[in-house]
Amino acid sequence: MIEVLVSEKLVVRVPCAVIEHNGKVLAGQRSPALSFPLKWEFPGGKAEKNESDEEALLREIREELNVEVEIIHKLPVTSKDQGWREIILVPFVCRLNSYQITLTEHEQILWLKPKELPSLDWTEADLNVIENYYEYLSTK
Numbered sequence: 001m002i003e004v005l006v007s008e009k010l011v012v013r014v015p016c017a018v019i020e021h022n023g024k025v026l027a028g029q030r031s032p033a034l035s036f037p038l039k040w041e042f043p044g045g046k047a048e049k050n051e052s053d054e055e056a057l058l059r060e061i062r063e064e065l066n067v068e069v070e071i072i073h074k075l076p077v078t079s080k081d082q083g084w085r086e087i088i089l090v091p092f093v094c095r096l097n098s099y100q101i102t103l104t105e106h107e108q109i110l111w112l113k114p115k116e117l118p119s120l121d122w123t124e125a126d127l128n129v130i131e132n133y134y135e136y137l138s139t140k
């Protein structure tokens with residue numbers, strides 16, 4: 001995991017995936033046992049030492065969903081200040097390359113049309129990701 005102290009604050013880099021398939025997007029609900037319990041997120045997780053954002057993303061998606069994805073587009077980085085640490089979300093639009101999903105960490109997943117995404121209770125940082133995803137869709 002890469003954790004950098006900047007001005008006494010821990011900065012954590014978290015690549016995450018906006019996975020598209022058949023016009024829908026995958027949303028994952030966090031486990032009740034984790035931080036941000038039961039909030040919705042884009043699958044991904046903290047990068048490890050010496051890992052690029054892309055490598056970390058592909059590894060996390062394999063670990064959490066047991067599928068392969070292909071990166072299509074990098075969305076703007078967004079951050080969430082938690083007081084004691086700052087989470088830097090690095091979102092990538094991805095497509096599925098294998099289709100048999102097995103959940104190892106999430107409580108559940110949902111496939112939603114892009115316009116349906118705001119109906120879920122997302123982590124705060126993800127609201128920016130959704131806005132940036134809409135912006136990306138509008139330019140396609």
Ligand SMILES: Nc1nc2c([nH]c(=O)n2[C@H]2C[C@H](O)[C@@H](COP(=O)(O)OP(=O)(O)OP(=O)(O)O)O2)c(=O)[nH]1
Nearest residue numbers: 014016034035041042043044045046087123125126
């Ligand atoms: N994967 C992912 N994490 C997110 C999103 N939004 C958001 O605030 N986060 C936060 C939740 C976690 O604190 C962190 C990702 O950490 P992680 O998934 O590798 O591990 P974790 O739940 O055990 O993390 P932690 O909070 O206990 O340190 O980023 C998101 O869309 N996707």
